[in-house]
Each structure stands twice: as C-alpha cells, then as structure tokens.
Amino acid sequence: MKNYKxxxxxxxxxxxxxxxILRDKNTGMKEFRELIEEITTMMTYESTxxxxxISVKVETPLEVTTQYKVPEESVAIVPILRAGLGMVNGVHKxxxxxxxxxxxxxxxxxxxxxxxxxxxxxxxxxxxxxFLVDPMLATGGSxxxxxxxxxxxxxxxxxxxxxxxxxxxxxxxxxxxxxxxVYVSTLDRxxxxxxxxxxxxxxxxxxxxxxx
Ligand code: PRP
Ligand code: URA
Numbered sequence: 018m019k020n021y022k023x024x025x026x027x028x029x030x031x032x033x034x035x036x037x038i039l040r041d042k043n044t045g046m047k048e049f050r051e052l053i054e055e056i057t058t059m060m061t062y063e064s065t066x067x068x069x070x071i072s073v074k075v076e077t078p079l080e081v082t083t084q085y086k087v088p089e090e091s092v093a094i095v096p097i098l099r100a101g102l103g104m105v106n107g108v109h110k111x112x113x114x115x116x117x118x119x120x121x122x123x124x125x126x127x128x129x130x131x132x133x134x135x136x137x138x139x140x141x142x143x144x145x146x147x148f149l150v151d152p153m154l155a156t157g158g159s160x161x162x163x164x165x166x167x168x169x170x171x172x173x174x175x176x177x178x179x180x181x182x183x184x185x186x187x188x189x190x191x192x193x194x195x196x197x198x199v200y201v202s203t204l205d206r207x208x209x210x211x212x213x214x215x216x217x218x219x220x221x222x223x224x225x226x227x228x229x
Pocket of ligand 2: 221
C-alpha cells in the first residue's frame, strides 16, 4: 500500500494485544463487545492530539490560573450501522457529552456495493468534530459513502476510525477523501473473494450482536 499523508496506523502494543483476542473465533459476544469498546477508547485518545481547546480560568485553592478544556458540544459520534454501534461507548468514554448521529449502510452481498438505508444526525453537526466509526474497513465502499453523506450535510471536520483495515479499503478512502484523517488500529493482508478481511475477525456485526 502507498504511504498516504491522511492515514494513521496505530500498531500500538496494547491495541495489538487486544486485537489478537478480538480475532479469535472462540472469543464470545460479551468479551468481543468489551474489546471493541476498549480499543476504540485507546484509538480516540491517540487520534485527538490535534483537538482544539479553549482557555478557561480555574481557581485552585491557591490562585487563579489559565487552563485548557475541550469546548462543550464540540464533538459528535456517527457510527455506521450496525457494527459501528459497538464503538460508540468507546468514544463516549473520552467525550461523554458527544451527541450521536446514525448512518445505516449494508453491503449488498452480491455486488459488495454499500446501500444507505438510514441517516439521522444531531442538529448543528456541521460545526462539530465528527468521529465516523466502523470497526471494519474492507472494500471502503461503506466508509466512502458515509463520508459523502456527512459532507453533503455540511460536516467539515471529520475523523474516520476503523479497528481493522484492508489495504484495498484504506487506499480507497484515503484517495477519495484526502481531506479526512483515517485512523486504523491495524492493517490486514487482503480481502477474500467475498470481500472479507484476511486474517480479519469475521463479520463484526454478527459477532457484536450475536446474530449468527
Ligand atoms: C460491515 C462493516 C462495514 C462494512 C465494511 O458492515 O461493519 O460497515 O461491512 O465493508 P466495506 O468496506 O466493503 O463497505 P455490513 O455491511 O456487514 O453490515 P452490518 O454492520 O449491519 O453487519
Ligand atoms: N465486514 C465485516 O464485518 N468483516 C469483514 O471482514 C468485512 C466486512
């Protein structure tokens, strides 16, 4: 894969540790859900080094000092349904008051083309930093379409976070949306003929919600 300026692959040792448990087919639904949440919290922490702060006056027991805070209402979370839902609590651990929008996408199993079936976003989202989240970045179709949908609705500052990325999908998003930072915990080898990531972890939505 090419080196893209807007792609950040974490390869953090603690995230690697958790991803190896996540991949294991014997990891059950509860643990899978908890791991997705924990990894997302770590990714959020890592991907917010450039977050804007405002200065505030704080009175300590000794004196008044100028300190820095994240402005209220400055962040929104948008999971791509369904599997992105598993990442919402992980971002909320860092930004507890972030409002949540939802974009529903499913991949047509024959064509692998994403279909948008739902979109509901919080008022004022165009002025917020939006964390678009989905654990799997496979062909990149869902992420590209979700980014188009957010941009069409006026969002200007978006960060896309996926836990596992395939080179095909990461390249597609990086090239279609060079203005969007793409954060991926780990880059896998390739897609198989059904569009599944190898080695991957299987179907993230099914493993999160126990549907298969
Ligand atoms: C999965 C995953 C992504 C998409 C990635 O969702 O959660 O949204 O596939 O694939 P792509 O990069 O090739 O578009 P899926 O369509 O299985 O729906 P689900 O989350 O409802 O299970
Ligand atoms: N969606 C998933 O849930 N898993 C994959 O490997 C690819 C797309």
